[in-house]
Amino acid sequence: xxxxxxxxxxxxxxxxxxxxxxxxxxxxxxxxxxxxxxxxxxxxxxxxxxxxxxxxxxxxxxxxxxxxxxxxxxxxxxxxxxxxxxxxxxxxxxxxxxxxxxxxxxxxxxxxxxxxxxxxxxxxxxxxxxxxxxxxxxxxxxxxxxxxxxxxxxxxxxxxxxxxxxxxxxxxxxxxxxxxxxxxxxxxxxxxxxxxxxxxxxxxxxxxxxxxxxxxxxxxxxxxxxxxxxxxxxxxxxxxxxxxxxxxxxxxxxxxxxxxxxxxxxxxxxxxxxxxxxxxxxxxxxxxxxxxxxxxxxxxxxxxxx
Amino acid sequence: xxxxxxxxxxxxxxxxxxxxxxxxxxxxxxxxxxxxxxxxxxxxxxxxxxxxxxxxxxxxxxxxxxxxxxxxxxxxxxxxxxxxxxxxxxxxxxxxxxxxxxxxxxxxxxxxxxxxxxxxxxxxxxxxxxxxxxxxxxxxxxxxxxxxxxxxxxxxxxxxxxxxxxxxxxxxxxxxxxxxxxxxxxxxxxxxxxxxxxxxxxxxxxxxxxxxxxxxxxxxxxxxxxxxxxxxxxxxxxxxxxxxxxxxxxxxxxxxxxxxxxxxxxxxxxxxxxxxxxxxxxxxxxxxxxxxxxxxxxxxxxxxxxxxxxxxxxxxxxxxxxxxxxxxxxxxxxxxxxxxxxxxxxxxxxxxxxxxxxxxxxxxxxxxxxxxxxxxxxxxxxxxxxxxxxxxxxxxxxxxxxxxxxxxxxxxxxxxxxxxxxxxxxxxxxxxxxxxxxxxxxxxx
Numbered sequence: 001x002x003x004x005x006x007x008x009x010x011x012x013x014x015x016x017x018x019x020x021x022x023x024x025x026x027x028x029x030x031x032x033x034x035x036x037x038x039x040x041x042x043x044x045x046x047x048x049x050x051x052x053x054x055x056x057x058x059x060x061x062x063x064x065x066x067x068x069x070x071x072x073x074x075x076x077x078x079x080x081x082x083x084x085x086x087x088x089x090x091x092x093x094x095x096x097x098x099x100x101x102x103x104x105x106x107x108x109x110x111x112x113x114x115x116x117x118x119x120x121x122x123x124x125x126x127x128x129x130x131x132x133x134x135x136x137x138x139x140x141x142x143x144x145x146x147x148x149x150x151x152x153x154x155x156x157x158x159x160x161x162x163x164x165x166x167x168x169x170x171x172x173x174x175x176x177x178x179x180x181x182x183x184x185x186x187x188x189x190x191x192x193x194x195x196x197x198x199x200x201x202x203x204x205x206x207x208x209x210x211x212x213x214x215x216x217x218x219x220x221x222x223x224x225x226x227x228x229x230x231x232x233x234x235x236x237x238x239x240x241x242x243x244x245x246x247x248x249x250x251x252x253x254x255x256x257x258x259x260x261x262x263x264x265x266x267x268x269x270x271x272x273x274x275x276x277x278x279x280x281x282x283x284x285x286x287x288x289x290x291x292x293x294x295x296x297x298x299x300x301x302x303x304x305x306x
Numbered sequence: 307x308x309x310x311x312x313x314x315x316x317x318x319x320x321x322x323x324x325x326x327x328x329x330x331x332x333x334x335x336x337x338x339x340x341x342x343x344x345x346x347x348x349x350x351x352x353x354x355x356x357x358x359x360x361x362x363x364x365x366x367x368x369x370x371x372x373x374x375x376x377x378x379x380x381x382x383x384x385x386x387x388x389x390x391x392x393x394x395x396x397x398x399x400x401x402x403x404x405x406x407x408x409x410x411x412x413x414x415x416x417x418x419x420x421x422x423x424x425x426x427x428x429x430x431x432x433x434x435x436x437x438x439x440x441x442x443x444x445x446x447x448x449x450x451x452x453x454x455x456x457x458x459x460x461x462x463x464x465x466x467x468x469x470x471x472x473x474x475x476x477x478x479x480x481x482x483x484x485x486x487x488x489x490x491x492x493x494x495x496x497x498x499x500x501x502x503x504x505x506x507x508x509x510x511x512x513x514x515x516x517x518x519x520x521x522x523x524x525x526x527x528x529x530x531x532x533x534x535x536x537x538x539x540x541x542x543x544x545x546x547x548x549x550x551x552x553x554x555x556x557x558x559x560x561x562x563x564x565x566x567x568x569x570x571x572x573x574x575x576x577x578x579x580x581x582x583x584x585x586x587x588x589x590x591x592x593x594x595x596x597x598x599x600x601x602x603x604x605x606x607x608x609x610x611x612x613x614x615x616x617x618x619x620x621x622x623x624x625x626x627x628x629x630x631x632x633x634x635x636x637x638x639x640x641x642x643x644x645x646x647x648x649x650x651x652x653x654x655x656x657x658x659x660x661x662x663x664x665x666x667x668x669x670x671x672x673x674x675x676x677x678x679x680x681x682x683x684x685x686x687x688x689x690x691x692x693x694x695x696x697x698x699x700x701x702x703x704x705x706x707x708x709x710x711x712x713x714x715x716x717x718x719x720x721x722x723x724x725x726x727x728x729x730x731x732x733x734x735x736x737x738x739x740x741x742x743x744x745x746x747x748x749x750x751x
Contacts (some may be wrong), residue, residue, distance in 0.1 A: 007343070007713025008336050010706050017702055029623055040682030042410055043403070043691065050681045057419045064426045069431050134431045142655040144433065165657060167430060301720035 065170035100218035114207025184235035196228035317367030318733030340510035386516035395578035408458030438640025490635025597630035613644030614660030618652035
């Protein structure tokens with residue numbers, strides 16, 4: 001008996017195993033290149049796969065946050081525009097009040113000014129009832145109806161809720177998505193609660209003849225009008241700050257998202273260059289082992305014995 | 307003397323023929339599974355001198371003393387042991403991979419995230435009908451993916467149990483076959499070709515048996531084998547001509563056990579052990595999936611009960627069911643989502659209850675638990691893959707070692723062919739010489 005006995009079937013078995021393992025590794029690499037994904041199932045790398053799931057969840061939530069942020073920004077921009085109009089109308093009302101406070105004016109001229117102030121009041125009510133991007137009252141808090149309604153005597157009455165809702169911007173950050181009417185239309189002057197719309201409405205009727213001294217009434221209203229302009233400007237500053245806050249969080253989210261995408265690509269993506277190089281190396285080895293298998297399998301004593 | 311020469315040559319020719327037959331048989335079975343290379347063992351036929359005739363020579367030629375099976379019992383048992391380990395690991399891995407596919411590919415995690423995201427989106431405008439409809443549809447998708455995952459897990463379990471039942475039946479069959487071979491072995495002549503065939507068959511059966519269960523063998527002097535399951539101290543499966551009945555039992559949670567002759571037995575390796583392990587894991591995963599689904603159901607329904615729907619009526623439960631298998635959405639109308647707190651009127655934009663629902667849902671952390679479950683399953687699969695690779699390479703090394711020793715080397719057989727052909731021709735030449743001698747003696751005048 002030979003000292004080293006090597007059976008034919010053992011030779012074939014060994015060659016088969018070697019070539020099969022090379023082939024399956026090559027196929028695995030090919031799949032990675034083809035799909036661009038390093039992981040075909042979680043078990044390829046459980047830790048990375050779990051991280052990828054967390055990132056995918058963050059990604060999904062960020063999309064919603066972005067939509068919400070855009071919505072809040074749109075609402076606040078609308079509020080800003082409306083506040084500008086408020087400021088314009090209040091400035092005009094102040095001009096008119098100064099003019100009406102002049103004792104040289106006739107009652108008819110004051111009545112005309114009063115009529116214009118009445119129109120301004122109407123415009124103010126309409127602006128206060130403007131709608132946000134979803135069709136709800138812009139200055140009505142969380143009400144589903146109008147922010148202001150007119151009572152039987154033509155006075156604007158606030159019908160909204162006490163505060164506007166907060167919208168999530170992701171990562172626990174929120175933004176108040178608007179202002180309610182009373183937040184900038186009602187304020188205290190020296191401890192006296194004042195409603196600017198009521199003031200204008202009152203002045204309008206006073207100038208049209210209900211007051212005994214309309215010029216004095218106009219001069220009295222000046223303080224409230226000045227405070228009203230201040231309140232509206234403060235409101236605009238508030239809106240501007242909130243818009244800036246949204247910009248900030250949006251920028252932060254964009255940076256975060258970029259980081260996450262980089263991480264995603266690092267963890268789950270295929271490094272094409274190294275994978276292709278590895279594949280090439282495997283192919284060379286595979287070809288060499290196939291060729292050497294062919295040569296060895298052809299070596300049979302039966303071919304030599306005639 | 308001359309007639310002796312002819313009979314010596316005749317025995318030489320006969321044994322050369324037998325040796326050539328054996329060589330031919332080896333070549334023919336070079337790739338037969340479980341075939342062990344035979345070789346001939348020849349013995350001289352000669353009488354020692356008897357009393358008074360001590361120096362007499364009495365040669366009677368050669369005889370075939372045995373056909374030897376070149377099988378190494380140790381290597382064979384190594385092949386069985388390592389093969390059994392590898393097939394246990396392979397069966398367990400296959401089961402676990404199926405579990406992974408069932409839980410991961412159905413996208414349960416993704417569907418929970420989507421539901422969470424649509425709730426967050428609804429917060430932007432709680433009375434928007436399209437956002438409400440989106441929540442309902444995402445809830446429906448989530449419930450259905452839970453259902454699909456549960457059904458997939460159940461069918462993975464069915465598949466595993468089917469395979470295990472088939473394996474148990476095979477073990478029973480193989481054990482009976484082994485008992486029959488044992489009986490035949492008692493009647494077989496030592497060294498004869500029928501005995502070598504029986505021994506081949508015995509080893510082949512043991513090899514097949516080791517795919518399903520671990521086998522501990524004790525081989526008797528006459529080649530009969532005693533087989534035990536569950537280690538060297540385990541119960542007997544086959545003893546001489548008796549095979550004890552092997553069967554599978556199924557528990558209510560879908561896990562399986564085995565009995566041998568009516569008593570419970572735990573195979574240490576083999577595919578049956580692997581399938582039993584995979585089924586235990588499956589029962590665990592299924593229970594955890596049920597827990598996650600149940601937590602989603604109770605969290606959402608509890609929050610719903612605290613609020614009012616868009617029409618101002620009290621919130622209804624959103625989900626019915628108790629687990630992943632039967633979770634279903636209770637209503638298809640988005641208006642019934644209770645976003646507003648109790649006491650709010652119809653068409654309220656107050657999102658207080660929706661916020662409470664979202665907070666409760668985040669705190670219940672269904673996505674986190676689902677992620678943990680997926681991580682558990684996938685890391686089990688990853689770990690088992692490495693184990694299987696190691697066990698597989700050990701098993702193939704053992705198999706190659708055995709087949710290197712016991713298999714047929716065609717080059718060697720080619721040499722034997724030439725050698726025995728020459729032996730045959732030489733013995734024929736001896737006959738020729740004997741005939742010539744006889745002619746010479748006859749020709750003396």
